Amino acid sequence: MVEELHDERCDASLVFVTRCREVMESLEAVDMLRGELSAWEAAGMPVSLVEIKKMKSFNKLAAFTHLFKANAMESFLALTDEDDEHYGESVRSAEEVGDDHVDNDRGVQELEEFTSDRDGSETVVGKLMVKLDEFEFHLNQM
Numbered sequence: 001m002v003e004e005l006h007d008e009r010c011d012a013s014l015v016f017v018t019r020c021r022e023v024m025e026s027l028e029a030v031d032m033l034r035g036e037l038s039a040w041e042a043a044g045m046p047v048s049l050v051e052i053k054k055m056k057s058f059n060k061l062a063a064f065t066h067l068f069k070a071n072a073m074e075s076f077l078a079l080t081d082e083d084d085e086h087y088g089e090s091v092r093s094a095e096e097v098g099d100d101h102v103d104n105d106r107g108v109q110e111l112e113e114f115t116s117d118r119d120g121s122e123t124v125v126g127k128l129m130v131k132l133d134e135f136e137f138h139l140n141q142m
Helices: 002-042 049-053 056-078 124-141
Strands: none
């Protein structure tokens, strides 16, 4: 019985030490990521999603994603047993819809005034820094 308790105590100690090491490694990773993000921002790299979407690599990724989804959809439809005669047809063509529609007379929509209470973290880097702060706080509470 004493031997069994000794083994359980050793296992519990090992788990505790492992968790402590994981927390320390996580804190080091947070510091490293903060440094990388700061260097990214200091180098004049895009810091908003709009700027990131303008990058050539993002456009290539978006195009690849679209092709992948289109190919997946074609493969899925090829597996169906039924032959849908109406697939790909629209209900009405543009000529049938026409351009003689009449807009309502309600006028332009008036928007309410909006004031933001953000802390300057509206960029991607700022948002990531806030999340890293929250994660670091959580790790320190462990």
